[in-house]
Amino acid sequence: MIPIAKPSIGVEEKKAVQEVLDSGMIAQGQKVKELEDNFAQYIGTRYAIAVTSGTSALHTALLACGIKEGDEVITTPFTFTATANSILFCGARSVFCDIDEETFNIDAEKIEGKITSKTKAVLVVHLFGNPCGMDRIKKICDKHDILLIEDACQAHGAEYKGQKVGSIGDCGVFSMYPTKNMTTGEGGMITTNSADIDKKCKIIRNHGQDGRDNQVLLGYNYRLTDIQAAIGVEQLKKVEGFIEKRIANAKMLNEGLKDVKGIITPKMQAETRHVFNQYTVRVTEDFKISRDELIKKLKDAGIGAFVYYPKPIYRQKYYLTLGYDDNLKMTETAAKEVVSIPVHPNVTKEDVEKIIEIFI
Numbered sequence: 001m002i003p004i005a006k007p008s009i010g011v012e013e014k015k016a017v018q019e020v021l022d023s024g025m026i027a028q029g030q031k032v033k034e035l036e037d038n039f040a041q042y043i044g045t046r047y048a049i050a051v052t053s054g055t056s057a058l059h060t061a062l063l064a065c066g067i068k069e070g071d072e073v074i075t076t077p078f079t080f081t082a083t084a085n086s087i088l089f090c091g092a093r094s095v096f097c098d099i100d101e102e103t104f105n106i107d108a109e110k111i112e113g114k115i116t117s118k119t120k121a122v123l124v125v126h127l128f129g130n131p132c133g134m135d136r137i138k139k140i141c142d143k144h145d146i147l148l149i150e151d152a153c154q155a156h157g158a159e160y161k162g163q164k165v166g167s168i169g170d171c172g173v174f175s176m177y178p179t180k181n182m183t184t185g186e187g188g189m190i191t192t193n194s195a196d197i198d199k200k201c202k203i204i205r206n207h208g209q210d211g212r213d214n215q216v217l218l219g220y221n222y223r224l225t226d227i228q229a230a231i232g233v234e235q236l237k238k239v240e241g242f243i244e245k246r247i248a249n250a251k252m253l254n255e256g257l258k259d260v261k262g263i264i265t266p267k268m269q270a271e272t273r274h275v276f277n278q279y280t281v282r283v284t285e286d287f288k289i290s291r292d293e294l295i296k297k298l299k300d301a302g303i304g305a306f307v308y309y310p311k312p313i314y315r316q317k318y319y320l321t322l323g324y325d326d327n328l329k330m331t332e333t334a335a336k337e338v339v340s341i342p343v344h345p346n347v348t349k350e351d352v353e354k355i356i357e358i359f360i
Ligand SMILES: Cc1ncc(COP(=O)(O)O)c(C=O)c1O
Pocket: 053, 054, 055, 056, 079, 080, 082, 083, 125, 151, 153, 154, 175, 176, 177, 187, 188
């Protein structure tokens, strides 16, 4: 079996967890602080705030940015549902913008058409580890005086013009779920250069308390444990190696699939570093069999193949009850055509050859 995702946990992570367990200090403490400091340095921001998941990181970041009832936040409907849900958590409305044909990221050229007097932020997603065109998007946000928040949950280590994603907008958000480029089991991180956002995030993750017995707003328990952080500290040391392996596997897949009629492979652009949290192709009508038949063939051969994402968020049952009725052209096409295949660091050259065989 070649699974679609497999975390790489070594003796270092096990030893680090053992040390924390033996110390008796297992809740948020020194290890969380160490992970935050190292993560901020890696991304290139002044601050990093660890929380329990990518979802709670999104919620915390949006609250810290002041997103509230009556506000609108422009985002992509072609993402994991947590992106849009986090906007709803704040009582705001997710406004969906169509995606780009090549990257499946939010289409920068369509953002301005979605801006109203209620728009407070644009929440971009660097989907599959591929950075959005940040220059254009930042320019639009600056022009309209709205915040830019980066959902980099799938994009640890991705770069846009030499700058790590998560350090370009007002704040960035990462997930450390086991399918991501580095993991803490469950976990999340917010990155920012703003002292104000940093302070608010730290208050929000700890019941709204600014120091002991001093509750200043409505907060949550979104604290990461030192047990999880110990795994994260070791994973962060290895993340560049994991990413290089992902990129090498993606290059082999691109080479092997480049002449297959009806398959559109992901592009690697000179100005960005795509870190391939997922390797996703489009299966068009010109391919010899349908996407579903291809997935069945891959699965029968023991190869994990998944559709991220088969249904745009605005078509989810819950979103229909909220009155969403979007029908965005490229989003619809992508949902019908994409399939992701294994690219993670545990995929070998032989595995890649086996995968390519199925397509030819
Ligand atoms: C784009 C995106 N945003 C948010 C999340 C939520 O992260 P988590 O699962 O850690 O809550 C994910 C996780 O799958 C994601 O892929």
